[in-house]
Amino acid sequence: DSGVTQTPKHLITATGQRVTLRCSPRSGDLSVYWYQQSLDQGLQFLIQYYNGEERAKGNILERFSAQQFPDLHSELNLSSLELGDSALYFCASSERPTRGGAKTQYFGPGTRLLVL
Amino acid sequence: AQKITQTQPGMFVQEKEAVTLDCTYDTSDQSYGLFWYKQPSSGEMIFLIYQGSYDEQNATEGRYSLNFQKARKSANLVISASQLGDSAMYFCAMREGGGATNKLIFGTGTLLAVQP
Numbered sequence: 001d002s003g004v005t006q007t008p009k010h011l012i013t014a015t016g017q018r019v020t021l022r023c024s025p026r027s028g029d030l031s032v033y034w035y036q037q038s039l040d041q042g043l044q045f046l047i048q049y050y051n052g053e054e055r056a057k058g059n060i061l062e063r064f065s066a067q068q069f070p071d072l073h074s075e076l077n078l079s080s081l082e083l084g085d086s087a088l089y090f091c092a093s094s095e096r097p098t099r100g101g102a103k104t105q106y107f108g109p110g111t112r113l114l115v116l
Numbered sequence: 117a118q119k120i121t122q123t124q125p126g127m128f129v130q131e132k133e134a135v136t137l138d139c140t141y142d143t144s145d146q147s148y149g150l151f152w153y154k155q156p157s158s159g160e161m162i163f164l165i166y167q168g169s170y171d172e173q174n175a176t177e178g179r180y181s182l183n184f185q186k187a188r189k190s191a192n193l194v195i196s197a198s199q200l201g202d203s204a205m206y207f208c209a210m211r212e213g214g215g216a217t218n219k220l221i222f223g224t225g226t227l228l229a230v231q232p
Binding site: 002031033035042043044045048055056058088090092094103104105106107108109110112 | 151153159160161162163166207209212217218219220221222224225
């Protein structure tokens with residue numbers, strides 16, 4: 001158990017709908033990351049938050065948005081869903097990166113999204 | 117751009133034997149970090165081992181060791197005394213960015229099957 005929790009574990013929805021994925025980081029971790037794992041794109045970084053602020057953005061679609069709340073949990077919102085958004089969505093957390101240091105990211109169990 | 121290459125889509129190994137999973141990387145950064153993660157069929161991403169670019173010794177964690185050859189830009193994972201539970205997908209990853217940005221880029225993975 002990594003200490004990172006994600007809900008729900010599975011989500012089935014229809015095209016055009018909107019869903020919210022939730023993540024709670026490990027106790028004390030200020031950084032939260034979202035990744036998408038799909039068969040055709042592999043594992044891709046979406047977005048990073050640090051202590052409530054956006055720090056880095058990857059190949060995140062405009063239909064997707066995220067935020068990190070004062071209690072450090074994070075939500076990833078996916079709207080106008082398409083079939084191609086079906087994937088495993090991971091949240092990860094890490095300690096505050098130090099200069100020159102690459103802090104290990106610990107992953108949650110993932111949310112498996114199926115868009116029909 | 118930074119890139120991780122895993123050239124072995126799949127591998128077989130006999131139980132109790134050692135196996136090496138290949139990973140090469142491309143970066144122009146002087147400071148970087150390399151990670152290996154394990155993804156069993158259940159889907160979660162499990163952190164195995166980390167190697168910093170300035171670390172002089174190869175990283176080891178129990179049965180896992182990282183054969184780091186900086187000049188060749190390779191970071192191969194060695195699993196000694198394979199166990200049936202080692203059957204999984206293995207991903208090599210590199211930290212991209214500096215400072216508080218800590219996103220990971222992943223290779224395409226190697227599927228390891230341990231045979232009794």
